[in-house]
Amino acid sequence: MQDIWLSGVDWDENVREAEKLNFEKWFEELKHLDKIKISRCLKNENNETRMKSMSIHTFVDASSIAYGAVTYLRCEYEKEDVTVRFVAAKGRVAPIESTSIPRLELLAETLGLKLTSRICKTLEIEIKQVTLWSDSMNGIYWIRNNSRQFKTFVANRIGEIHRVTNPSQWRYVPTNENPADYVSRGLPVNSLAVANNWWEGPSFLKESENEWPKSKIVVGNDGKFEMRNTAQTHLRTFLVSQEEWILSPKRYSNWTKLVRIRAWVIRFLENCKMKKEDRVRGQLNVVEIEESKNEMIKETQRRYFVEEYDKLSKNQKVGISSKLIKLNPRLDTEWVMRSDTRLKYSEFLPYDTKYPVYYPERVQLQS
Template sequence: MIMQKIWLTGLDWDDELPESLACEIRQWYIELSDLNKIKVQRCIQIEQEGELHVFVDASSDAYGTVVYSVKPQLSWSNIVAAKGKVAPLKSQSIPRMELLAAVLGLTLTLIICSALKIDISHCTFWSDSMNVLYWIHSQSRKYKTFVANRIGFIHEHTSPSQWRYVPTKENPADMTSRGIPVNDLAESVQWWHGPKFLEYGPEFWPENKFQLHEAGKIEMKRNSMNSSFIDVNTDSDFRLDPAQYSDWNHLLRISAWVHRFIDNCQVAKHERRLSPELSIHELQQAEFQIIRTAQAECFSVEYPCLLKG
């Protein structure tokens, strides 16, 4: 990251560095002598009941991932591998950087799974980016090329249900994206063994949540963005009549299944189709659609005005 900062200043090889950069370099050299404090446990024993947990994170300067071997029945977890990269020189949004971190985490995990003979389905992926998790739990074709290609790669190798939310303070990959002094790294229990919740069962894991924020909406294709508004035409539009259903939950779930069917019909045979159980995201989308339809019918004057901006 320091080298990248130097390149961006445009200095020649024999120019004197600004004092701020010179201080960073001096501190980096001082910390080199502390590297002998770092002890890495190299022995990795993966039995049949073992799992891999992968954490990813990004900042404006770098992105990275760290992978842990976990044995919940023994309340044991230990680092397997980690990898970090500096941010591209071409400026990227933070959600895109976090997506790059997710792809890096999956790529490293595929290598580890191949070496240790582990099925990728036994891996759980963790990110603190709600935008990235929302994209992963959606269909890649809704987004622009940069996001669509990378979400497609993630869907090719993993199921969306394998991707979960972790609060930033419990995400050890934060150290790969922001850096950490050597002395702190040597003593960091979270870095070497992961967050405490890994030692316990899924019932103790953080609540899984994801939603699309404004920064993430920028990546949606224009026709997908416009789909948040619907044109109301009672003669031609298909929708379920709420009066035909005895309760809200019944209407909601059938609506979600109808949307699932329509989405799967638009996906090519070689692409991953959604199945078998409805996700929370699909139920939320069905609920939003029912509400949108009701609003469009009840506010018939205001709705076209909103469509026109």
């Protein structure tokens, strides 16, 4: 459905041949759903009186297509008997707007946390009996650090994770042992029916905790790029206070060019603070470009909508005399001021269409 929306086809038009084939394949697989059998008995009733411990294990994963989580109940009985039962899973398609894989992995981690919290409440299990697994070293690195040192998108979600769980509850699992990989990449029904590591969890869960995966967390460049730094703060000051500085928008007629030049400057300033082996190289990535764009939008909004932006940043409503009040302005997770109207109830509109960004009348952005 997402692919069809992106193709621009109208409701009364035929879909493209490739999308038609995908739909036909999906309908054909529905015929095999009767092969899926799910046991709803989570505990071995015969052995319940001699149960030693019970714990929840949630695995998360993400790809450019989708992200999701799957949860298991692990029961350990006397005589070293262990059972692992599938409890629930949840998946979502990746956002239409460009998002880096590390950020998608973080979305999967927050989704897994919400799924786990609901299961714990239903089964009356304490959250401290939970272990959450991810194959994203960047994600676990962020979780094991203070949320305040990261940029807004990461900081907000890490803060949410820290409010519910302890960082020590998050562990690394190799990708080839992560059952949530099926959620993020998909699996045919016939294969899913016989996928034991999906229905019973990875084999190591039936072993003692000493046999569980251990790995030193090594963060990549994408993880380090999400760190807050003084370089951006200094650059922001230059752009706001010195109108004739070389990166002033007045000097450029092309929006895309200005965004990319600014992104290169930010990278240079950040690299100057890093060790040589840690410096970011190669072409600009999606995160760098989006960050550059958002920073310029925020600077423009702070300059032309001073009172409104100041109130929203303090979690206050804009004044009734503001010309923006009818558009119900709000700040998103990146602190960009957007309109929050009834468009948000449309499921298939892109994010930027549902929540339009405010620009002053005199500012014209050219692609």
